[in-house]
Amino acid sequence: MASGDSAALASQFTAFCNFGGASGKTTLTTKNCTKMFKDCKLYGKNLTTTDTDIAFSKVKTKGKTEISLEEFKQLLKEVAPKYKKDKKKESDEAAVADMTEMICKQGPSTAGTTGTSKTGGVAKMTDASQYTGAHKERFDASGKGKGIEGREERADNSGYVGAYKGADTYDKSH
Incomplete structure (x- = not known):
């Protein structure tokens, strides 16, 4: 050789x-x-x-x-x-x-590997700003996922009824 x-x-x-x-x-x-x-x-x-x-x-x-x-x-x-x-x-x-x-x-062949999707519409699916309904709640304004906060409705557990507007005002003087 x-x-x-x-x-x-x-x-x-x-x-x-x-x-x-x-x-x-x-x-x-x-x-x-x-x-x-x-x-x-x-x-x-x-x-x-x-x-x-x-x-x-x-x-x-x-x-x-x-x-x-x-x-x-x-x-x-x-x-x-x-x-x-x-x-x-x-x-x-x-x-x-x-x-x-x-x-x-002959070097390594990259036949069969592609960098882009042939189906199209993938960019739209990955753009969180275009989501509607419950899905849009899963992402913040920058498009980053909120994790569990975006998937589950968490209970307040503060002791007040959900629609009550005067929370934490009982001890305050008027």
């Missing part, structure tokens, strides 16, 4: 490590490993997700749930024989080189 390939592999490895909201990670989960193999189109008739899961378990440190870049390189060597059968490569080393090249060319 050339040093350029190694740097590119490290870059893509980090990209897949950080996929899904994490940032600054340098270890790969089994979920992101499977995503990498799918996105880079490394799976075939012989190499399946089960094979990568088994190889992942073999190379990871006991008690850990993620693998480092060095352990990932070992994983590539573990799955190379099945990849070699799928792609008709002459040796395991050629299979590892081909997988590395495929990974270096």
